[in-house]
Amino acid sequence: MNAHVSPMTATPPPLAEVARRMVPRYTSYPTAPHFSPAVTPSIHAGWLEQVAKRGEAVSLYLHIPFCRSICAYCGCTTKASLRDAPIRAYAAALHREIALVAAHVGRVRVSHLHWGGGTPNILPPDCMAALVDDLASRFSFQLDMEHAVELDPRHVTPDGARQLAALGVNRASLGIQTLDPVVQEAIGRIQPFDVVAASFLALREAGINAVNADLMYGLPHQTLPMIKDTAERMLTLRPDRIAIFGYAHVPWMKPNQKLIDDAALPSSEARLEQASEARAVFEAAGYIEIGIDHFAAPDDPLALARQAGQLRRNFQGYTNDAATTLIGIGASSISRTPQGFAQNAPDTLGWQRAIEAGMLPIVRGKAFEGEDLMRADIIESLLCDFAVDLAAVASRHDTTPEALADAVERLQPLIAAGFVAADGDRIAILRHRHEIARVVASEFDTYLGRGGRHSVAV
Ligand SMILES: C[S@@+](CC[C@H](N)C(=O)[O-])C[C@H]1O[C@@H](n2cnc3c(N)ncnc32)[C@H](O)[C@@H]1O
Ligand code: SF4
Known part of the structure; x- marks a missing residue:
């Protein structure tokens, strides 16, 4: 043809x-709206048992769906909790899910371990340490395992950074979004540059050298000069990777986004200009374009994977992870095996109930078929x-x-x-x-x- x-x-x-x-x-492809209850806990259990037989390394993803408060723009699966009690209860259920998964998959090697959210650094330090110990005792962490965590810079402290480093965390992603005070006000997330700079410093002083920054364009009241200013100030902190996501305004799915004034959102033309302005600033500084919304320093593993034609895309965005199996743990997490996708119950209560009944908490998914x-x-x-x-x-x-x-x-x-x-x-x-x-x-x-x-x- x-x-x-x-x-x-x-x-x-x-x-x-x-x-x-x-x-x-x-x-993912097929995408999540096409998942159905046809994928049951027992089907997923069978898929995990196949993974065990192949003996390949897997990736693990742990979802922590809690934040201290909810940002108006947020599209993630999370909820606010000012108290630690629900977070501790959630961590206890995570231990039980880890045991259930391990019973099917055996002592597999792990090449990547990623904590996402929500805000994983909301976990009390003893909870996170116990979870890492549990994972390390049931699975075999590769010596070169990437151990990454998404962090809210407003909650990063020098002590907290040292605790993460002691657990083997070697990559952190910080949610920055914008450094502009007008936009910060409009999105309900006040986070001055000093807070961001202090979190970079704390992580690097603790020995976590790979630090990524998440930025956004298309936010309310955001203009081209603001994009340029945020991009240039971020470069002074020398992030290893920069993601710049287009703000996904989906208030029909995320009621918190109803706080955002539609009339203040940049037009399609302005969004295109903002995306290319950010690209121009990052490329001029020597960063390599990675896919649609990421940039990486030339010596970063993502840039090397891009150059070698080995870049992959998964639920966390872009990755150099070659594992064919990603096991999602925690409410709403999605697993991918060579046979298909399987998603955990999205609500923490439903997820917890299934685990307490001794079942994998899978509610839907998609077996690969046809093309x-x-x-x-x-x-x-x-x-x-x-x-x-x-x-x-x-x-x-x-x-x-x-x-x-x-x-x-x-x-x-x-x-x-x-x-x-x-x-x-x-x-x-x-x-x-x-x-x-x-x-x-x-x-x-x-x-x-x-x-x-x-x-x-x-
Ligand atoms: C789990 S959050 C990051 C960690 C932490 N909770 C924080 O906010 O600092 C993941 C990232 O998703 C991006 N994000 C959140 N809501 C979005 C939306 N509606 N559209 C596009 N990107 C979004 C933000 O860049 C955010 O940093
Ligand atoms: S952007 Fe981060 S801190 Fe804000 S609500 Fe979403 S997950 Fe929580």
Whole structure:
């Protein structure tokens, strides 16, 4: 098949219209709205037992769905708790889930351990230490294991940083979002530069040298000069990785976002400009572009993986982790095995109840079928490498690129607009249009339009 079909007859869409399209973030394919109760605890147990037989290393993800207060923009699965009691009860249930998982998967090697949230540094230090001990006693941590944790800089202290380092944490991601006081006020998150700088210093002094920063564009009242100023001030702290996420405004799913004034949100055109301004600042400083929303220092493992064509995408965004199995632990966590996805009960009570009954707390998921894995490969390549060789991927999945003819036809307007190039069976997103990778990927998504409402592409 030649992907270069008939761009001359297709109508090229304006860039802002493409950027406004509501498409998934593709941290998985098929995406979460297509999960169903057909994946049961016993099906997932069988998948975990297969992992044990293959003897490969796995990644572990632990979800901590608590914060001291909820930020107006937050799209994460979390809730506010001022007291430690519910957090301790949650940690106790995590121990029981770890035991249940270990009973099926055995003493597997672990290449990556990631704590996400919510705010993992809300865990009382003794709770986190006990959880790490438990994991280390049941699984086999690789000597070079990446041990990463998402942190709220407002709760990072020198003591806390030393405790994390003592537990083997070797990478931290700090939620910064913006350094602008007007925007901070509008998003309900007051966090002066000094607080951010002190948290970087505390982590590095404790020996946690890999420190990432999460920023956002498209926030209420945010302007281009504010993006430039935040980006430049962040560079003075020399983060190893910088993520700059487009604010996903989904108040129909996240009621806390109703506090954000729709009228104060930047337009699609402004969001595109903000994303490219941030990219210009980071690239001028020598950072390497990683996928749609990440940048990494040239010697960071993510930049090396990108250069070697080994970049991967998973629920945490971009990773150099080659493990084919990711086991999610904690309420709402999603596991991926070579057979499919399985998601834990999203509400902490339902999750806890299942665990107390001695069951894996799986409520839904998706077994891979038909062309799922081939399309997942294509979508991952487009989001990681901005290019894909359809013939090569099709052949890896024992088929021919003709199976993808519909998607190639749908791409013609983007080719006619000059956003995408097609050369034989190779599709590439042009360098100055990487922002629209989610839209290009969505043309290969056969589930799109069958349920689920998404955020704008850029
Ligand atoms: C779990 S939080 C980070 C850790 C910690 N809770 C904090 O806020 O500092 C993960 C990141 O997701 C991003 N994020 C949260 N809500 C978002 C939204 N609605 N749209 C895009 N990114 C969002 C933010 O950059 C945030 O730092
Ligand atoms: S952004 Fe972080 S601190 Fe704020 S509510 Fe979300 S998870 Fe919690």
